[in-house]
Amino acid sequence: MTHLTESSIWQALAKHSLQLPHMREMFAKDSQRFEAMSLSACGLFLDYSKNRATTETLELLFKLAEETELKDKICAMFAGDLINTTEQRAVLHTALRADADQEIQAEGRDIVPEVQQTLAKMEAFVDSVVSGQWRGYTGKAITDIVSIGIGGSFLGPKIISQGLRPYWNTGLACHFVANVDGTAISEKLKLLNPETTLFVMSSKSFGTQETLTNTLSAKAWFLKLGGSQSEVAKHFVAVTSNVTKATEFGIATDNIFPMWDWVGGRYSLWSAIGLPIALLVGMDNFRALLRGAHEMDEHFAKAPLRENMPVIMGLLSLWYGNFFNAQSHVVLTYDHYLRGLPAYFQQLDMESNGKSVTLDGTRVDYSTGPVIWGGEGTNGQHAYHQLLHQGTALIPADFIMPLNSHNPLGEHHAQLASNCFGQTQALMQGRTLDEAMAELAGAQLSDEEKLLIAKHKVMPGNKPSNTLLMDKLTPQTLGALIALYEHRTLVQGAIWQINSFDQWGVELGKNLGNDVLARIGAPQAATELDASSNGLINLYRQRQI
Numbered sequence: 328m329t330h331l332t333e334s335s336i337w338q339a340l341a342k343h344s345l346q347l348p349h350m351r352e353m354f355a356k357d358s359q360r361f362e363a364m365s366l367s368a369c370g371l372f373l374d375y376s377k378n379r380a381t382t383e384t385l386e387l388l389f390k391l392a393e394e395t396e397l398k399d400k401i402c403a404m405f406a407g408d409l410i411n412t413t414e415q416r417a418v419l420h421t422a423l424r425a426d427a428d429q430e431i432q433a434e435g436r437d438i439v440p441e442v443q444q445t446l447a448k449m450e451a452f453v454d455s456v457v458s459g460q461w462r463g464y465t466g467k468a469i470t471d472i473v474s475i476g477i478g479g480s481f482l483g484p485k486i487i488s489q490g491l492r493p494y495w496n497t498g499l500a501c502h503f504v505a506n507v508d509g510t511a512i513s514e515k516l517k518l519l520n521p522e523t524t525l526f527v528m529s530s531k532s533f534g535t536q537e538t539l540t541n542t543l544s545a546k547a548w549f550l551k552l553g554g555s556q557s558e559v560a561k562h563f564v565a566v567t568s569n570v571t572k573a574t575e576f577g578i579a580t581d582n583i584f585p586m587w588d589w590v591g592g593r594y595s596l597w598s599a600i601g602l603p604i605a606l607l608v609g610m611d612n613f614r615a616l617l618r619g620a621h622e623m624d625e626h627f628a629k630a631p632l633r634e635n636m637p638v639i640m641g642l643l644s645l646w647y648g649n650f651f652n653a654q655s656h657v658v659l660t661y662d663h664y665l666r667g668l669p670a671y672f673q674q675l676d677m678e679s680n681g682k683s684v685t686l687d688g689t690r691v692d693y694s695t696g697p698v699i700w701g702g703e704g705t706n707g708q709h710a711y712h713q714l715l716h717q718g719t720a721l722i723p724a725d726f727i728m729p730l731n732s733h734n735p736l737g738e739h740h741a742q743l744a745s746n747c748f749g750q751t752q753a754l755m756q757g758r759t760l761d762e763a764m765a766e767l768a769g770a771q772l773s774d775e776e777k778l779l780i781a782k783h784k785v786m787p788g789n790k791p792s793n794t795l796l797m798d799k800l801t802p803q804t805l806g807a808l809i810a811l812y813e814h815r816t817l818v819q820g821a822i823w824q825i826n827s828f829d830q831w832g833v834e835l836g837k838n839l840g841n842d843v844l845a846r847i848g849a850p851q852a853a854t855e856l857d858a859s860s861n862g863l864i865n866l867y868r869q870r871q872i
């Protein structure tokens with residue numbers, strides 16, 4: 328057993344998990360449950376009362392957090408300690424949204440001035456593109472941005488831009504390309520005019536195959552359609568921490584926006600990686616996004632554990648994964664603009680907490696990060712919610728909804744809200760056999776038939792959910808929401824004692840992919856790998872038309 332699972336608090340939680348009544352009973356007994364188990368912070372409201380938790384549960388979970396020294400881990404992150412131990416890196420995405428007068432040390436220097444300078448450089452660039460001062464090679468103003476990146480250098484800019492659609496105010500259009508499948512970039516380029524298109528290449532490492540290949544294809548397209556080598560600088564900028572490689576690649580030095588080793592890819596949208604967002608919503612809105620995240624940072628750093636939103640959400644999710652065998656966690660956004668958030672949180676959480684050894688290399692004997700998935704409500708209600716209600720798996724859910732719509736239209740929003748709240752209610756209370764039988768009372772069926780159908784209509788209920796609300800979706804509330812999930816990820820990783828900030832599994836895939844590519848292009852057939860890999864490579868080689 329590991330220290331964690333043999334600890335008395337872990338054992339106490341395991342025992343307690345077997346003793347809880349159905350949530351229906353919890354609500355029946357306590358009319359104040361909503362007030363007691365809800366919380367506001369940074370423009371967000373969290374109702375966590377529909378969880379399998381009593382006061383005792385929460386106390387045990389807070390004790391777990393205390394005994395695993397969560398507070399120390401939080402302080403260590405904010406202080407710039409090298410908590411990404413396998414890469415000896417600080418984890419300081421919080422510095423990207425810190426106040427300009429804060430002082431934060433990393434790599435032996437105060438990094439806030441560099442962050443502020445980069446924001447100023449972004450601002451000048453956005454102004455110049457939006458005002459039309461920045462001109463393409465034929466003297467025309469830029470109309471279209473193509474953002475090329477993948478992973479954290481793609482999901483953040485794309486999904487946050489989509490989320491902030493009501494705030495697009497610059498007149499620019501932005502297209503996102505990530506996949507190395509040539510179809511992705513080809514289909515975008517078909518729509519574009521090289522004279523008025525600006526490519527933003529985003530790659531922290533400047534070594535990611537997909538991004539390099541897509542950028543080379545974009546450059547070839549630019550040169551083929553009339554641009555010249557000397558005019559590339561008017562159409563290509565890059566965001567990277569590897570300035571040397573970017574310069575070697577041919578990006579003009581002035582067109583390089585820096586980022587740093589102490590920002591993980593999946594935590595990087597707050598840096599110049601967010602440039603496509605800023606080009607769409609303007610710098611004021613981009614700064615408001617940062618402010619919202621900063622407020623959540625302050626809350627996370629300072630609020631006591633019992634009033635700390637990311638801590639509460641992290642503990643509750645861990646509760647189901649470790650003590651009820653929940654293998655996945657669903658994020659359901661009741662807002663069309665936020666339809667991409669489940670995919671964003673998926674990368675954030677699964678790349679961070681998809682780990683199976685502790686910091687000291689011991690294999691864990693407990694579950695770590697769950698599968699994160701989800702989609703847009705109400706659409707999912709007509710599809711996978713069936714499994715949430717009556718499937719055999721326990722899947723805790725987060726429902727996210729702004730209380731006011733950017734597009735008020737008749738009864739639409741009230742219907743949206745009623746579906747959202749109605750789903751949480753149905754998941755919690757379920758339907759008993761007696762209730763199902765009562766519903767069938769008037770049906771023209773025999774008692775036996777009624778009983779059979781009623782059995783199919785039974786829903787166990789007791790399915791946990793959080794409901795996260797905000798008055799309105801704004802850059803600030805969205806910033807706070809994203810930071811909330813970032814910190815929730817840290818909370819869980821800290822308790823599991825894993826490194827939430829490396830991604831060696833992804834790295835392996837990258838390396839093997841490069842090796843296979845070399846074998847596909849080699850003069851002789853592949854023979855040195857396993858039979859399946861050799862077979863697939865050789866089949867590919869033979870079938871090229």
Ligand SMILES: O=P(O)(O)OC[C@H]1O[C@H](O)[C@H](O)[C@@H](O)[C@@H]1O
Pocket residue numbers: 477478479480529530531532533534535538591592593678830833834
């Ligand atoms: O920004 P880049 O260096 O190109 O990296 C892009 C992505 O590469 C990998 O897949 C990492 O696992 C991601 O976290 C990262 O965001």
